[in-house]
Amino acid sequence: MSDAPTSPRFSAATSTRLLDHAQLDTLCADYDGFLLDLWGVVMDGAEAFPGALAWLARRHAEDRPVWFLSNSSSSVVEMSAGLERLGVRREWFAGITTSGQLTIDALLQVPEYQRGGIYLAGVGLAQQTWPGEIRERFVDDIARAALIVGVGSFPQEELEQRFAPLRGATDLPFLCANPDRVVVSGGRTVYGAGMLAELFSEEGGQVSWYGKPDPAAFRVAQRQLEARGARHILFVGDSLVTDVPGALAARIDTLWLGATGIHREALGAEFNGALDEERVRSLLHGYPIRPHFAAPGLV
Known part of the structure; x- marks a missing residue:
């Protein structure tokens, strides 16, 4: 895994920098807007992840906008109401784009x-x-x-x-x-x-x-963040099939979460637990893309 510093401009990743929980806020300090998947990142449809709620609260306190991009077939109105029922406060995110x-x-x-x-x-x-x-x-x-x-x-x-x-x-x-x-x-x-x-x-x-991995869906959400002043955006997702390829095609820096979403079992990780570097390397070897960063989950 590479330990190269983040770049202020997008460039395709040839290797992935593996981060632990303690390094997440340092990474996030380099960005002024965040585009997040929902399932496997913020919640699982039944409950919100405590670490993600804490992460969202900090970004709100820093006045750095978050926009959600979900492949849910719900309308934006229904998705927003569902998130509030799970404890995701409306003021924590600027908006949502859904499939x-x-x-x-x-x-x-x-x-x-x-x-x-x-x-x-x-x-x-x-x-x-x-x-x-x-x-x-x-x-x-x-x-x-x-x-x-x-x-x-x-x-x-x-x-x-x-x-x-x-x-x-x-x-x-x-x-x-x-x-x-x-x-x-x-x-x-x-x-x-x-x-x-x-x-x-x-x-x-x-x-x-309609939705990820089509880069057009990412650009819809990206424009919303840019309208709110964001110029250096980080995408956070859990899927190597829809999330990461779409974000890279849209030329957005990408943080992949391995221990809270669909690849957790393949990695043999506890929920939001530490990732094994060799298992991460082996899993990524089976995909034609490389996220810029990898971490267990949000905290």
């Missing part, structure tokens, strides 16, 4: 998506707070649908039954409002709608992805 909100915007603004029935593939609980003009188009029968929207997450054993209706509908456009393939929710590893979208694509269907 769900990006999908909502597409359904309302893209002409070819403004007509016909919408079949929800996945678990659509959060979609009950989507705008009424979208909800009134939801259909239970995929034969009545003009397009498919992938949402939510579900137990791994439900994959086949949830994909079965999609097999004969690969002529329909599929909008994926949660690109995550795997999510840790309430301590359990479950599939996200991205798994359905991936299978749909493998069957020959056309998928439009």
Whole structure:
């Protein structure tokens, strides 16, 4: 692992600097704005992580803005309310960009998506707070649908039954409002709608992805931070599949958290516990990208 100092300008990382908890605030002092994933960084859907809450409170006290970027298929309004229920105070973050909100915007603004029935593939609980003009188009029968929207997450054993209706509908456009393939929710590893979208694509269907790792989603959030005065932004995420590749493609310095998210089991780490350097090196070797920094989790 490299111990090179941080750079004031983005440059692609060829190696990853491994940090312990005590070094996090020193790293963060080099940045004036922060872009954070939610699941695996701040919370797991059931509870917020104490270390992340403490970290957010310090950034707020320093008057350095935090913006959340999540692959949740919830609207921004629903996501914000959910965070407050978990103890994430509204004043601790400047705003949120969600895959769900990006999908909502597409359904309302893209002409070819403004007509016909919408079949929800996945678990659509959060979609009950989507705008009424979208909800009134939801259909239970995929034969009545003009397009498919992938949402939510579900137990791994439900994959086949949830994909079965999609097999004969690969002529329909599929909008994926949660690109995550795997999510840790309430301590359990479950599939996200991205798994359905991936299978749909493998069957020959056309998928439009909204959210990470598309660098466009990062740029939407980055512009919000820049509008609040941030010029040197650090992204914090837990996924080597969606978070890190997207941030690097958007040319944002990246801190990867290994012991609070989806790669914790592969690293053999306790929750927010110390990372083994050799295990980190071995895991990263299997991916074509390198985050600038790695740490167990926020504190």
